Amino acid sequence: MIGRLGARNRWRDNHPDNHPDSHLSAQVILLLVVIGVTLIAIGTLMVASLRPISSSTTSAAPGPDSGTPTPVGVDHTTTTRPTPSAATGPADTTELQQRLTALESGLVALTSRVDQLANQPATTSIPVTVSSFKKQTIFLGSDKTTNRDWTNTGVEITLSSGDFYAGAPVVFEASLSIEGGEAHARLVNSTTGGILTQTELGHNRGSAVWKTAPAFPLPTGSNKMTVQLRSTSGERAFLEGARLVIGS
Numbered sequence: 001m002i003g004r005l006g007a008r009n010r011w012r013d014n015h016p017d018n019h020p021d022s023h024l025s026a027q028v029i030l031l032l033v034v035i036g037v038t039l040i041a042i043g044t045l046m047v048a049s050l051r052p053i054s055s056s057t058t059s060a061a062p063g064p065d066s067g068t069p070t071p072v073g074v075d076h077t078t079t080t081r082p083t084p085s086a087a088t089g090p091a092d093t094t095e096l097q098q099r100l101t102a103l104e105s106g107l108v109a110l111t112s113r114v115d116q117l118a119n120q121p122a123t124t125s126i127p128v129t130v131s132s133f134k135k136q137t138i139f140l141g142s143d144k145t146t147n148r149d150w151t152n153t154g155v156e157i158t159l160s161s162g163d164f165y166a167g168a169p170v171v172f173e174a175s176l177s178i179e180g181g182e183a184h185a186r187l188v189n190s191t192t193g194g195i196l197t198q199t200e201l202g203h204n205r206g207s208a209v210w211k212t213a214p215a216f217p218l219p220t221g222s223n224k225m226t227v228q229l230r231s232t233s234g235e236r237a238f239l240e241g242a243r244l245v246i247g248s
Helices: 002-014 020-057 090-119
Strands: 136-145 151-160 169-178 183-189 194-203 209-212 222-231 237-246
Touching: 136 151, 136 222, 151 237, 169 183, 169 194, 183 237, 194 209, 222 237
Parallel strands: none
Antiparallel strands: 136 237, 151 222, 169 209, 169 237, 183 194, 183 222
């Protein structure tokens, strides 16, 4: 018996790899290595997952004094808010504020102008133009003469350019008759002494006929127009009627 035990001990000493203690220590080391690698991998994953969470929650998480429970593992004393992007940065905010200020100033100026116009008294001006003036016909009257020279008749009228418009065309028309010879009529400006030669009209019949002279421009200011009449033969010349057509 003693011999067998001695032989077994000698065989164990000669084969240390088959010793139960050596197998146990190798398994423990392998297990520790696996556990360490696993812990390292888990820690890496946890750190990677916590980074985006902490960056997104630190700016919105309330502080310790806000009354809301503080998440575990988040230190509010060291967190900083993310830097604003270029799209929503302070520069864009300042530009928007400037535009709003400009719009407000324009609105204030417009309101002030509206108030000024509302307080002004309403005025209406009607300009007198050629197109707004209607042609007028003025009847002068009638007369007669046997004088061979130009004779002033009682047929006259005072024209004012303020009643019409300066330069308005004036047409002289006369209805004449005579028994033998010729009856003539014309206008003169008694105010200036001017003779309107273009207004001279003549007729040599016993029946009255209306004659029309070329137009002349209405003089500026107030002027008295007088009809002159004469007979070439000394026979009685009749001015059956005279009229002025003013305007076109």
